[in-house]
Amino acid sequence: xxxxxxxxxxxxxxxxxxxxxxxxxxxxxxxxxxxxxxxxxxxxxxxxxxxxxxxxxxxxxxxxxxxxxxxxxxxxxxxxxxxxxxxxxxxxxxxxxxxxxxxxxxxxxxxxxxxxxxxxxx
Amino acid sequence: xxxxxxxxxxxxxxxxxxxxxxxxxxxxxxxxxxxxxxxxxxxxxxxxxxxxxxxxxxxxxxxxxxxxxxxxxxxxxxxxxxxxxxxxxxxxxxxxxxxxxxxxxxxxxxxxxxxxxxxxxxxxxxxxxxxxxxxxxxxxxxxxxxxxxxxxxxxxxxxxxxxxxxxxxxxxxxxxxxxxxxxxxxxxxxxxxxxxxxxxxxxxxxxxxxxxxxxxxxxxxxxxxxxxxxxxxxxxxxxxxxxxxxxxxxxxxxxxxxxxxxxxxxxxxxxxxxxxxxxxxxxxxxxxxxxxxxxxxxxxxxxxxxxxxxxxxxxxxxxxxxxxxxxxxxxxxxxxxxxxxxxxxxxxxxxxxxxxxxxxxxxxxxxxxxxxxxxxxxxxxxxxxxxxxxxxxxxxxxxxxxxxxxxxxxxxxxxxxxxxxxxxxxxxxxxxxxxxxxxxxxxxxxxxxxx
Numbered sequence: 001x002x003x004x005x006x007x008x009x010x011x012x013x014x015x016x017x018x019x020x021x022x023x024x025x026x027x028x029x030x031x032x033x034x035x036x037x038x039x040x041x042x043x044x045x046x047x048x049x050x051x052x053x054x055x056x057x058x059x060x061x062x063x064x065x066x067x068x069x070x071x072x073x074x075x076x077x078x079x080x081x082x083x084x085x086x087x088x089x090x091x092x093x094x095x096x097x098x099x100x101x102x103x104x105x106x107x108x109x110x111x112x113x114x115x116x117x118x119x120x121x122x
Numbered sequence: 123x124x125x126x127x128x129x130x131x132x133x134x135x136x137x138x139x140x141x142x143x144x145x146x147x148x149x150x151x152x153x154x155x156x157x158x159x160x161x162x163x164x165x166x167x168x169x170x171x172x173x174x175x176x177x178x179x180x181x182x183x184x185x186x187x188x189x190x191x192x193x194x195x196x197x198x199x200x201x202x203x204x205x206x207x208x209x210x211x212x213x214x215x216x217x218x219x220x221x222x223x224x225x226x227x228x229x230x231x232x233x234x235x236x237x238x239x240x241x242x243x244x245x246x247x248x249x250x251x252x253x254x255x256x257x258x259x260x261x262x263x264x265x266x267x268x269x270x271x272x273x274x275x276x277x278x279x280x281x282x283x284x285x286x287x288x289x290x291x292x293x294x295x296x297x298x299x300x301x302x303x304x305x306x307x308x309x310x311x312x313x314x315x316x317x318x319x320x321x322x323x324x325x326x327x328x329x330x331x332x333x334x335x336x337x338x339x340x341x342x343x344x345x346x347x348x349x350x351x352x353x354x355x356x357x358x359x360x361x362x363x364x365x366x367x368x369x370x371x372x373x374x375x376x377x378x379x380x381x382x383x384x385x386x387x388x389x390x391x392x393x394x395x396x397x398x399x400x401x402x403x404x405x406x407x408x409x410x411x412x413x414x415x416x417x418x419x420x421x422x423x424x425x426x427x428x429x430x431x432x433x434x435x436x437x438x439x440x441x442x443x444x445x446x447x448x449x450x451x452x453x454x455x456x457x458x459x460x461x462x463x464x465x466x467x468x469x470x471x472x473x474x475x476x477x478x479x480x481x482x483x484x485x486x487x488x489x490x491x492x493x494x495x496x497x498x499x500x501x502x503x504x505x506x507x508x509x510x511x512x513x514x515x516x517x518x519x520x521x522x523x524x525x526x527x528x529x530x531x532x533x534x535x536x537x538x539x540x541x542x543x544x545x546x547x548x549x550x551x552x553x554x555x556x557x558x559x560x561x562x563x564x565x566x567x568x569x570x571x572x573x
Contacts, residue, residue, distance in 0.1 A: 021372040086364040107371020
């Protein structure tokens, strides 16, 4: 019996500890997670292709999450995107509407996980 | 060919129609950095100056907290003063600015000025009172009193103060909101108040109302800006607190799930992360608490050597600097400098920490102290990191400005305030992609004290 192919998630989070936390938690839920520390790393990883979902922070040094989404939209509109930000207020920025879900960071990862599940249908 | 001129073309001719003269006087106030008080003084000046409307005296009441209160009164206090003022003002070449200056001096002269006499006068608003002076603003109408002493509507204390038969009350009203009242008379010349005088005075009333109204709006706007800044700050702090909280909560959840069955190394790692994030929270709270609290005592002389060495030997700095080269050159002996050693230590640690954040592994940080200047002792902390973008450099020292995701944006603001409280300063030089140099300058003891 062959294992079903794991869904691939690109996680963009500049904060090391949070990146580790999200990576471990999503990994435990059975996803194949690639972590990027900033937007440029994320874009480089995307060029390799094969991702089923992108989770991105907004406030990051260098290019922020909104710039990242804008660039992704220009190239690949087929990959769903979840915004995972500590700020509620970016919901007012219409570029964030392009994302498929907006999660405000919380110490409970339930919401993030259920959005991931919804979007990946597994 | 083009020809250009300043926005304001100066006084109109003396024989121009009064309306034009008045307009020109008032227009000038828009080109001066005058306060509301000054602008109102301009109106009163326009009402009383010979080249304006030419009343003898002008009185201003302002609506404040539901009452109409005496604010200023312009004009000579006595017949003699009136004569000497008119002599001055009829001197050829005396212009508007001189008249305003003269009036300002008249208002600020201590003792016996007219303004003091009306300071105590105050009438409730909103009672639709028919008594004078409040009637004009209550009913939004110009009131011309011709025989004050036999007119029962004139309030008795007001009559005592103004002490004149004929006067004119002009309401200051904008969008039906009562803002104040101007009262003019010809106490010294006893000239009758004409229809034309009334028209010109009402024009002044409209403009005075507008000054007060825009002044109030401006004040409100500044307050709103302040609130908006506070809101922004609150949202920023919330975010700063949220990231460590999410990390702590998330890793604590994992620990609970392990229930002793899992790898001990992993449990330990989680605990270490939790501890580090807790420290970060503490740091944020500490910095916020210190935002407005700096040393009140005068700075004292101290030896900067141990302070610098302590900061460089700080275990947190040593641990974080792993993989980077730190080149230190401190000229010995160091002079004693003015300041607060513990805060200076904090400032230096802060800059070192920033330098590490900016410096990639394998790169170098330079710490250098120089004693070449007779007055200043200079400490430079230089990194070879990414540098600071031009657009960020101006805002670098502002509170809550940061380019780091987990930065509070208070570090450099502190450093600057600490350095300034020591009588010294901080400068920054940076080239994007090349690195950043911070220069702290301390006053040396021998020059810092008056010996």
